[in-house]
Amino acid sequence: MAASAAASAGASVLLIEGTSRLANKLRLTGGGHANLSHEGDLSAHLAHVPRNPAFAQPALAALDAASLRAALAAWGLPTVADEQGRVFPATRNAHQVAAVLRNRCLSQQVGFRLSSPVDQILVQQEAVTGVRVGSHQITAGAVILATGGASYPETGSDGSGLRLASSLGHKITPLQPGLVGLHVISEDTAPLRGLSLRSVPASIVQQGRALGSRRGDLLFTQDGLSGPVVHNLSLLLEPAPCHAQLHLHLLALQGFDSEQARQVAAGAAQKAWHSLLLPNVPSRLQRYVAERLGVSLGAPWRSLGAAMQARMLALTEALPFEVNVVAPLERAMVTLGGVDVTQVDRNTMASLLVRGLYLAGEVLDVTGESGGYNLQLAFSTGYLAGQSAVATL
Numbered sequence: 001m002a003a004s005a006a007a008s009a010g011a012s013v014l015l016i017e018g019t020s021r022l023a024n025k026l027r028l029t030g031g032g033h034a035n036l037s038h039e040g041d042l043s044a045h046l047a048h049v050p051r052n053p054a055f056a057q058p059a060l061a062a063l064d065a066a067s068l069r070a071a072l073a074a075w076g077l078p079t080v081a082d083e084q085g086r087v088f089p090a091t092r093n094a095h096q097v098a099a100v101l102r103n104r105c106l107s108q109q110v111g112f113r114l115s116s117p118v119d120q121i122l123v124q125q126e127a128v129t130g131v132r133v134g135s136h137q138i139t140a141g142a143v144i145l146a147t148g149g150a151s152y153p154e155t156g157s158d159g160s161g162l163r164l165a166s167s168l169g170h171k172i173t174p175l176q177p178g179l180v181g182l183h184v185i186s187e188d189t190a191p192l193r194g195l196s197l198r199s200v201p202a203s204i205v206q207q208g209r210a211l212g213s214r215r216g217d218l219l220f221t222q223d224g225l226s227g228p229v230v231h232n233l234s235l236l237l238e239p240a241p242c243h244a245q246l247h248l249h250l251l252a253l254q255g256f257d258s259e260q261a262r263q264v265a266a267g268a269a270q271k272a273w274h275s276l277l278l279p280n281v282p283s284r285l286q287r288y289v290a291e292r293l294g295v296s297l298g299a300p301w302r303s304l305g306a307a308m309q310a311r312m313l314a315l316t317e318a319l320p321f322e323v324n325v326v327a328p329l330e331r332a333m334v335t336l337g338g339v340d341v342t343q344v345d346r347n348t349m350a351s352l353l354v355r356g357l358y359l360a361g362e363v364l365d366v367t368g369e370s371g372g373y374n375l376q377l378a379f380s381t382g383y384l385a386g387q388s389a390v391a392t393l
């Protein structure tokens with residue numbers, strides 16, 4: 001997208017790729033279907049960018065979801081949105097996205113140089129003069145660094161772009177795995193393995209600080225918690241040690257706050273507690289809650305006693321799990337952290353340290369939630385960087 005935008009603005013562009021094939025990571029996205037973006041206007045998108053949304057705003061305004069879809073359609077790739085608003089190519093084929101972007105660049109006379117990892121960005125008097133690939137120097141009036149993060153290094157995004165930025169004085173904020181499942185440390189969740197919950201509200205607390213809450217689907221895995229709501233909460237964690245408490249809000253899942261739940265229970269106190277507080281929760285989870293409280297599943301509400309009733313309301317309001325991150329950065333869906341955005345002009349994506357250097361995509365410390373927000377960020381920042389880079393030539 002950056003190369004195409006620069007070519008559209010009149011520049012002569014060379015796209016340099018370290019591996020032998022373009023867009024390796026893009027081809028893996030959305031399970032091979034490429035969840036490219038998400039329906040919604042600028043403010044809706046910004047609400048799904050927990051990491052540095054203010055920085056991302058001008059880029060998302062320059063190329064929003066509707067403009068991206070219109071551009072892709074004009075280039076021969078119509079898109080569709082699913083019932084959740086996630087945008088995919090109509091063919092659901094990520095390879096086709098890569099092909100359309102490549103063809104677009106070819107039609108604009110963008111040059112390609114594959115299998116050419118950039119080892120150095122050449123700078124003289126604080127201005128870019130080109131790049132070095134092995135022993136070859138390539139002269140350029142502007143360089144756009146769109147080298148991705150450090151996860152899935154086999155795709156080519158091996159963190160070398162972060163090292164290039166750092167070598168020019170850019171600060172790199174701490175890297176950590178993002179959009180990952182969480183390992184449950186203390187509670188035995190084996191009885192819940194394989195259970196999934198739809199649209200459950202959950203929140204995360206780290207070192208006593210509430211970091212935020214999200215709603216979404218959740219899956220109990222072999223050793224912990226996964227699914228979109230957990231992935232999105234993982235983006236809120238402070239750097240290692242990522243020890244935290246994840247709370248599942250089971251009463252809210254039933255549509256109750258704790259006072260409403262107390263009134264419902266008191267109004268039918270002869271009934272079994274689980275049928276009052278958790279009527280729509282799967283029976284395995286009802287049994288799990290009963291075991292954590294040490295009460296029997298069918299016990300009538302009034303038989304529990306005031307202290308147990310209070311504990312039960314508290315636990316069903318916020319069922320806590322001690323969690324941490326065990327997924328290595330290499331297997332994370334995104335890299336949290338990257339080039340410090342205070343050293344980049346958000347209106348142009350230009351480095352504030354080196355003239356003629358522009359940055360775009362996941363190499364920056366900007367991250368979106370799951371649902372297409374990261375590819376949209378990569379497209380939008382790439383578009384803005386491409387357009388702006390031409391202005392320095």
Ligand SMILES: Cc1cc2nc3c(=O)[nH]c(=O)nc-3n(C[C@H](O)[C@H](O)[C@H](O)COP(=O)(O)OP(=O)(O)OC[C@H]3O[C@@H](n4cnc5c(N)ncnc54)[C@H](O)[C@@H]3O)c2cc1C
Pocket residue numbers: 016017018019022023024025026028029030031034035036037116117118119146147148149151152155156157158159160161332333334360361362363371372373374375376378
């Ligand atoms: C399994 C998986 C599934 C995902 N699914 C989705 C999804 O459905 N929707 C979504 O929005 N996001 C998804 N993401 C995240 C998304 O893929 C990334 O955020 C996005 O690809 C980042 O784009 P980018 O252009 O910044 O970097 P990348 O796509 O990583 O591309 C960077 C390119 O730079 C090249 N490069 C790196 N260093 C050098 C160098 N020194 N010299 C030359 N070339 C270099 C790399 O080889 C690579 O081709 C997924 C990620 C993964 C791992």
